[in-house]
Amino acid sequence: MLYGKWRPQGFEEVVGQEHVVSTLRNALISDQVAHAYLFSGPRGTGKTTTARILARAINCANLKEGDPCNQCPTCTAIRQGAALDLIEMDAASNRGIDDIRELRERIAFAPSDLTKKVYLLDEVHMLTDGAWNALLKTLEEPPPHAYFILATTDLHKVPPTVVSRCQRFDFHRVMLDAMIGRLGFICEQEGFAINGGSLGVIARQARGGLRDAITLLEQVTSRFGPNPTEGDVLAALGLLQDHRSIQLAEAIMGKDLPGALDLVRDVADSGVDLAKFTRAVVDTLRDELARSAQEGGDVRGLVLAISELARADFRMDPANPVPLEVACATAILGETAAPAVTRPAATGAPAGQPGPRAQRPARRPSGGSDRSEDSAASTEQKFLRELYNRCSMVDITKAAFLNGSCEVLSIEDDVIRLGFYFSFHKDKIDRDCRPLVEEQAAALLGRPVRLEVELVERRPQNRKSASKGGHLAEAARAMGATPVGKDGE
Ligand SMILES: [Zn+2]
Numbered sequence: 001m002l003y004g005k006w007r008p009q010g011f012e013e014v015v016g017q018e019h020v021v022s023t024l025r026n027a028l029i030s031d032q033v034a035h036a037y038l039f040s041g042p043r044g045t046g047k048t049t050t051a052r053i054l055a056r057a058i059n060c061a062n063l064k065e066g067d068p069c070n071q072c073p074t075c076t077a078i079r080q081g082a083a084l085d086l087i088e089m090d091a092a093s094n095r096g097i098d099d100i101r102e103l104r105e106r107i108a109f110a111p112s113d114l115t116k117k118v119y120l121l122d123e124v125h126m127l128t129d130g131a132w133n134a135l136l137k138t139l140e141e142p143p144p145h146a147y148f149i150l151a152t153t154d155l156h157k158v159p160p161t162v163v164s165r166c167q168r169f170d171f172h173r174v175m176l177d178a179m180i181g182r183l184g185f186i187c188e189q190e191g192f193a194i195n196g197g198s199l200g201v202i203a204r205q206a207r208g209g210l211r212d213a214i215t216l217l218e219q220v221t222s223r224f225g226p227n228p229t230e231g232d233v234l235a236a237l238g239l240l241q242d243h244r245s246i247q248l249a250e251a252i253m254g255k256d257l258p259g260a261l262d263l264v265r266d267v268a269d270s271g272v273d274l275a276k277f278t279r280a281v282v283d284t285l286r287d288e289l290a291r292s293a294q295e296g297g298d299v300r301g302l303v304l305a306i307s308e309l310a311r312a313d314f315r316m317d318p319a320n321p322v323p324l325e326v327a328c329a330t331a332i333l334g335e336t337a338a339p340a341v342t343r344p345a346a347t348g349a350p351a352g353q354p355g356p357r358a359q360r361p362a363r364r365p366s367g368g369s370d371r372s373e374d375s376a377a378s379t380e381q382k383f384l385r386e387l388y389n390r391c392s393m394v395d396i397t398k399a400a401f402l403n404g405s406c407e408v409l410s411i412e413d414d415v416i417r418l419g420f421y422f423s424f425h426k427d428k429i430d431r432d433c434r435p436l437v438e439e440q441a442a443a444l445l446g447r448p449v450r451l452e453v454e455l456v457e458r459r460p461q462n463r464k465s466a467s468k469g470g471h472l473a474e475a476a477r478a479m480g481a482t483p484v485g486k487d488g489e
Contacts, residue, residue, distance in 0.1 A: 002218040003211055006186050007049055009079075010067040014046050014053070015182045015210055016174035021050065023169070025066030028057050034167040036139050036148040038124075040155040041171025044209030048122060050171075051149040052078070055086050055118040058147055074114055085114035092123040097130035104138050107146050117146045124150040125157035132159050139165040173208025176200070176287060182210060183217055192217075192226045198233040204283060205237055245280035252281075252305050252331050253288065257424075260328040268321035275314040278324055282309050305331035313396060322397040322428075329424045330405070380408035383444070384418075390440040391433075398433040401425045407456070416441055416449050419456030426453050 008014045011021035020039075027033050037054070039047040056068035056078045068075050077083040089103070103119065111117045127135065139148060139162065150166060152158055174182075183199045186192075194217075202220065206213035216237060224232040244267055251260040267277055289302045308331045312323035384407065392399035402418075405425035409417040420426035429437060430453050442448050 002186065002190070003214045006189070006214065008046070008053065009070055011050075011053055011057075012067065014050055016178045017046050017050065017171050020169045020171060024050070024054055024057075028063060028066040033058060033147070035142045035146065036166040037150065038155075038158070038163060038166035038168045039149065039151045039171060040158075040168065041153070042173055042209060043153050044206070044211030044213075045171040045174060046210065047151040047171050048120070051120050051151060052086075054149060055120065055147075058116050058118055059083075059085075059114045061115075077113065083114055085111040085117045086120065087117065088120045088122065090122050091126045091131075095126045095128055095131060097128060097134055100127070100131040100134040100138075104134060107138060107143060111145055115145070119146065119148045121148065121150045123152065125152045125154040132162060136161055136165065174210045174213075175208075176203050176290065179203040179206065179208075179210055179213050183213060186214065186217065190221075190226070192221055194220075194228060194233070195230065198228070198230045200287075201230070201233055201237065204287065245277055246284050248281050248328070249284035249288070252285070252328060253302070255332050257329060257332045260332060261325055264321050264324050264328060268319065268324075271319075274318060274321060274324060278309055278312050278314070278327075282306055285309070301331075304334050308334075313400070316396040320397045323400050326400050326405075326425070326428075329422065333422045333424065380411070383411065384408050386444055387437070387441055390444060391436055394440065395433075395436055398428075398436055401428045401433060402437070406453075409454070409456070411445070411449075414447070414449055415452055416445075417452045417454065419454055421456065421458040423455055426455055429453055 011025055014021050037051075039051060041047055053068060056070070056075050057063060057066065059074045059078065060068040060072060061074065062069040062072050070076075070079065074083070078086050087103075087106075089099070107117065107119070136159075138146075142148065148166070150158075150162075155163075155170075180196065180199045180203050183203060184196070187194050187199070198220075199217075202216045203213050205216060220228050220233050220236040223236050228236070244263055248260060248263045248267075251257075251263060268274060285302055285306050289299055289306065292299045292302060308327040309324070312327040314320070314323060384402070388399055388402045391402060405422065406418045406420040406429075409419045411417075418429070420429070429451075434451055438449060438451050441451065
């Protein structure tokens with residue numbers, strides 16, 4: 001097994017958990033090792049590996065800057081799984097009070113083949129209440145020769161009384177670059193020729209778990225040999241073999257709307273699962289966001305794009321590309337300057353000259369309702385929200401063009417006027433959605449109404465709030481709340 005073969009043997013090889021291993025090393029060097037540790041974190045991030053290195057280091061008489069020597073009889077016995085005094089217990093299968101009682105009885109005896117007894121309890125959150133109580137007494141007064149390392153993927157299921165008795169370390173999801181680096185190292189050692197893009201696909205699929213990434217690498221190479229193509233990798237991982245998701249992400253980042261819309265149409269025509277495809281685009285954009293955020297670049301455009309794409313909803317009509325088109329258009333146009341189309345008649349400004357945004361209240365259309373009053377504005381916002389809700393019950397993809405794309409300019413006796421920020425949305429509503437909107441607006445107002453649409457400049461406060469952190473949190477939630485940064489739990 002590739003994972004077992006390349007399991008880190010020293011602290012320096014543990015990937016992406018520098019905050020843990022440097023503290024442990026210092027404790028070992030200064031002879032201040034605690035008697036109970038609690039390792040928490042997602043699966044496959046190195047908890048058991050680190051625990052085994054620590055178990056060797058606690059016993060090794062030949063420490064090298066905190067690392068076990070891995071050569072002395074003690075290290076060798078532990079590496080071969082032959083040491084009686086390293087007791088590994090899987091709490092998932094030994095979870096009862098009797099198991100812990102047995103542990104307590106044996107712990108009193110002096111170690112037999114090592115100098116220290118080390119208990120490694122994996123999946124410790126599975127223990128029963130009785131077992132916890134029994135364990136707690138042992139943790140309170142461990143014999144001098146006994147050390148505990150508890151590991152869990154579910155920290156919140158570990159009783160606080162136990163947590164407080166342990167020195168706790170939180171293992172993080174491994175960052176993409178670190179994971180790709182380790183995979184590259186293993187490939188080099190094994191003589192595999194796999195390009196960086198393919199390693200990225202593997203690493204991304206593992207979502208921060210290095211063990212899973214190495215297992216995937218093994219699956220790919222055992223099926224396709226040591227020189228798999230990128231297509232082989234995608235096929236082995238059961239992924240959509242579609243480079244267009246990366247192309248679309250690039251078109252969005254490059255603000256190429258025609259290119260993006262062509263790609264979306266092409267993808268839809270080829271019968272690809274649009275929800276999955278969109279998810280792949282979002283993954284690519286998230287990687288880019290993580291990279292840009294680290295380098296300190298301007299990430300507002302990326303955040304907006306992720307937010308818009310994560311919101312695209314295909315549940316009502318899975319083959320309809322409109323939600324993805326709308327998301328792309330909003331992502332691309334939302335970051336460029338607002339279109340230079342306003343209402344010259346109301347402002348006195350020549351057509352094509354937007355004028356300062358601060359003047360906006362003066363450019364309010366005459367005869368319309370007074371949008372400068374908060375109560376009036378909120379009535380119109382409520383109307384628009386209700387109109388969107390009603391339309392979305394009839395046709396969610398058409399209704400999507402009303403969502404955040406426009407504002408109500410006026411509601412008069414038989415005319416409602418909507419101002420759109422971008423011609424893309426305006427034209428779609430005008431051309432394809434007019435009957436739907438007029439019908440639902442009439443039902444809402446209780447009288448027949450006609451729809452008028454025009455382009456307006458988006459109000460500054462709207463644009464500002466669109467690029468604030470709220471969108472990022474919203475995007476993260478929409479994607480299943482997997483933060484990009486450290487501490488994934
Ligand atoms: Zn040693």
